[in-house]
Amino acid sequence: MTTNRHDHLVLTDVSVVFNGFHAVEGLNLNVGQGELRCIIGPNGAGKTTALDMICGKVKPTSGQITFEGKTLNKLEEHEIARAGIGRKFQVPSVFHELTVRDNLEVSYSKSPGVFANALLFGRGADRDGLEKLAELVGLENYLDTPAGHLSHGHTQWLEISLLLAQDPELILMDEPTAGMTVQETSQTVDLFSRLKGKHTLIVVEHDMGFVKEIGEVISVMHQGKMLAEGMVSEIEQHPEVRSVYLGSGGISHA
Amino acid sequence: MSKRTALQIAAYGIVCLAILLVPSFMDDAFILNKYARYLVLGILAIALSLSWGYAGILNLGQAASFGLGSYAMAMALKLRTIPVHTGEAGLPDFMVWNNVETLPWFWEPFYSLTFAIFAGVAVPVVFAVLLGSFIFRGRVTGVYVAIITLAALVVVNLLIIDQQRFSGGFNGITDLAQLELFGLTFDAYSMSSYYLIAISLTVSLFFALAVTKSKAGLILQAIRDHEERVRYFGYDVARFKTFAFAVSAGIAGFAGMLYTIVMEFASPTFLGVQLSLSVVIWCAVGGRQSLLGAALGAIVVTGMQGALSESEIFLETWTLIMGFTFVVVVLFLPKGLAGAIEMLVDRIFRKDDAVPDKSSVAADRCGVESKAGAPR
Numbered sequence: 001m002t003t004n005r006h007d008h009l010v011l012t013d014v015s016v017v018f019n020g021f022h023a024v025e026g027l028n029l030n031v032g033q034g035e036l037r038c039i040i041g042p043n044g045a046g047k048t049t050a051l052d053m054i055c056g057k058v059k060p061t062s063g064q065i066t067f068e069g070k071t072l073n074k075l076e077e078h079e080i081a082r083a084g085i086g087r088k089f090q091v092p093s094v095f096h097e098l099t100v101r102d103n104l105e106v107s108y109s110k111s112p113g114v115f116a117n118a119l120l121f122g123r124g125a126d127r128d129g130l131e132k133l134a135e136l137v138g139l140e141n142y143l144d145t146p147a148g149h150l151s152h153g154h155t156q157w158l159e160i161s162l163l164l165a166q167d168p169e170l171i172l173m174d175e176p177t178a179g180m181t182v183q184e185t186s187q188t189v190d191l192f193s194r195l196k197g198k199h200t201l202i203v204v205e206h207d208m209g210f211v212k213e214i215g216e217v218i219s220v221m222h223q224g225k226m227l228a229e230g231m232v233s234e235i236e237q238h239p240e241v242r243s244v245y246l247g248s249g250g251i252s253h254a
Numbered sequence: 255m256s257k258r259t260a261l262q263i264a265a266y267g268i269v270c271l272a273i274l275l276v277p278s279f280m281d282d283a284f285i286l287n288k289y290a291r292y293l294v295l296g297i298l299a300i301a302l303s304l305s306w307g308y309a310g311i312l313n314l315g316q317a318a319s320f321g322l323g324s325y326a327m328a329m330a331l332k333l334r335t336i337p338v339h340t341g342e343a344g345l346p347d348f349m350v351w352n353n354v355e356t357l358p359w360f361w362e363p364f365y366s367l368t369f370a371i372f373a374g375v376a377v378p379v380v381f382a383v384l385l386g387s388f389i390f391r392g393r394v395t396g397v398y399v400a401i402i403t404l405a406a407l408v409v410v411n412l413l414i415i416d417q418q419r420f421s422g423g424f425n426g427i428t429d430l431a432q433l434e435l436f437g438l439t440f441d442a443y444s445m446s447s448y449y450l451i452a453i454s455l456t457v458s459l460f461f462a463l464a465v466t467k468s469k470a471g472l473i474l475q476a477i478r479d480h481e482e483r484v485r486y487f488g489y490d491v492a493r494f495k496t497f498a499f500a501v502s503a504g505i506a507g508f509a510g511m512l513y514t515i516v517m518e519f520a521s522p523t524f525l526g527v528q529l530s531l532s533v534v535i536w537c538a539v540g541g542r543q544s545l546l547g548a549a550l551g552a553i554v555v556t557g558m559q560g561a562l563s564e565s566e567i568f569l570e571t572w573t574l575i576m577g578f579t580f581v582v583v584v585l586f587l588p589k590g591l592a593g594a595i596e597m598l599v600d601r602i603f604r605k606d607d608a609v610p611d612k613s614s615v616a617a618d619r620c621g622v623e624s625k626a627g628a629p630r
Contacts, residue, residue, distance in 0.1 A: 078485045078486075078487075078488050078489055078490045078491070081487055086487075087486045093480060093483045095475075095479040096479060096480070097475065098472075103476075106472055106473055106476045106487065109488045112488040112489045114493045114494055117468060117470035117473060118469075118470040121467060121468055166487055166488075
């Protein structure tokens with residue numbers, strides 16, 4: 001909290017190589033505290049890989065990632081999560097065998113130690129809060145349903161609510177609206193707009209409509225590099241961005 | 255506490271009570287000893303259910319912990335026989351036969367029964383923590399965990415057989431004194447031993463249940479379900495898995511100590527591959543995701559094995575019958591007997607509770623058809 005608002009998350013010259021393939025090359029990204037940043041780009045631009053590196057799933061080959069002044073490169077996934085970074089995956093990742101309530105219970109991880117949890121019974125200390133969360137995302141009637149029985153849309157909402165229960169400083173969202181209806185997508189926009197300010201959000205999206213509706217600073221990635229950064233209108237006018245997206249009929253139709 | 259948990263505790267309590275009441279109907283010492291043996295194996299199955307059923311760690315080396323516990327108890331009970339067998343300052347008989355002249359240093363502390371009981375649990379736990387950190391820090395999962403644990407079991411087994419001078423080798427440690435604790439003597443063929451074991455089973459069962467009902471137990475189930483995902487919530491998966499592995503080893507070591515008491519010896523077969531694999535079968539038959547199911551699975555399977563192999567009719571076919579039973583259970587009851595019972599209970603309760611899940615939504619949708627004829 002004490003760090004500069006503008007340097008909440010900083011990626012400096014970050015690269016990652018998979019068997020000689022440069023998935024991300026010399027990426028620079030600077031996200032301020034409380035900002036809602038969208039990252040767009042064509043398939044294979046390295047958007048998901050960028051998120052993977054921030055949350056520790058992939059270790060960068062070179063460069064530096066810092067969060068609140070702390071270097072993340074060498075940390076394990078759980079240490080990064082404890083530092084205050086949460087992640088929503090492209091393919092909704094929840095615990096299928098556990099009920100919605102238990103899913104939320106697991107994601108509420110303020111004290112992640114083994115022995116603290118071995119002595120924690122009743123699981124009801126913050127039940128009200130978790131039930132309110134379920135209500136917020138419209139899952140209040142499914143609390144005792146195994147997550148594996150939920151529809152795709154509901155699973156997406158469940159994972160979003162898991163992140164809210166985890167309550168990290170920085171939330172990484174990988175295509176949160178994939179498979180959602182138009183109505184659900186606009187609900188998501190509402191939710192994100194409310195989260196902005198309290199949390200820092202980085203949203204990777206394909207859906208240009210969604211990104212426009214959010215209307216914040218957009219970062220465009222292409223072939224593992226940062227191509228452009230700016231507001232929607234600036235991005236739409238950007239010549240390089242236009243040429244990259246030309247194949248798919250311009251950015252408005254991407 | 256949820257209704258489900260209350261129901262579970264009630265079921266566990268009833269079974270434990272039934273086990274404790276057996277001696278009121280049965281006073282044949284030989285049969286009680288046999289039952290006590292099955293109960294000890296039930297505790298061993300609880301241990302595996304905890305690591306395999308709840309944490310998804312298929313430990314094929316469970317018998318290593320069991321055997322270490324068994325030897326710890328046997329060493330203590332052996333030392334108590336010394337004045338009787340080989341004179342005042344004498345050595346255990348097998349050491350004399352192997353020309354050992356002084357008692358090895360690691361035998362010394364076993365003069366204390368308290369130490370032996372402590373070691374019977376602590377040695378397997380320490381062993382499990384070391385092996386577990388190595389496995390889980392290295393993110394070894396699935397079938398490779400099974401292979402490593404099996405290999406570790408074989409190593410411990412060979413080591414014990416090889417060190418005949420200190421361990422009795424193939425023969426194990428025999429001719430033991432009877433356990434004396436709190437002024438009671440636990441003769442293997444007595445009510446007191448049966449009660450000791452029945453109470454131990456109850457304690458182990460409820461202890462393991464408490465572990466699964468804690469938040470750590472829930473996190474272990476989440477790890478079983480989707481290990482990767484758990485990391486991103488800030489939990490150190492390796493530590494949680496090592497914890498489950500070690501608690502399971504501790505319970506298995508405890509069971510091993512009891513086994514020495516009922517069998518009146520310790521043998522390398524107690525940490526044999528065959529026993530270790532049998533535990534997996536018991537858990538599969540009883541239902542590995544239920545602690546009680548696993549315990550009952552062990553009791554039923556070993557009981558059946560005992561009854562069939564002793565009866566004259568099945569003398570030659572009993573292994574076939576057992577094999578056939580396993581195949582049937584695995585094919586038709588993937589969650590074991592406990593899973594089948596749970597399904598039945600769920601069905602009965604579902605009828606009363608209007609659960610707003612898919613089935614009711616689907617029923618609304620098919621409202622028209624259902625008037626014409628209930629779609630099934």
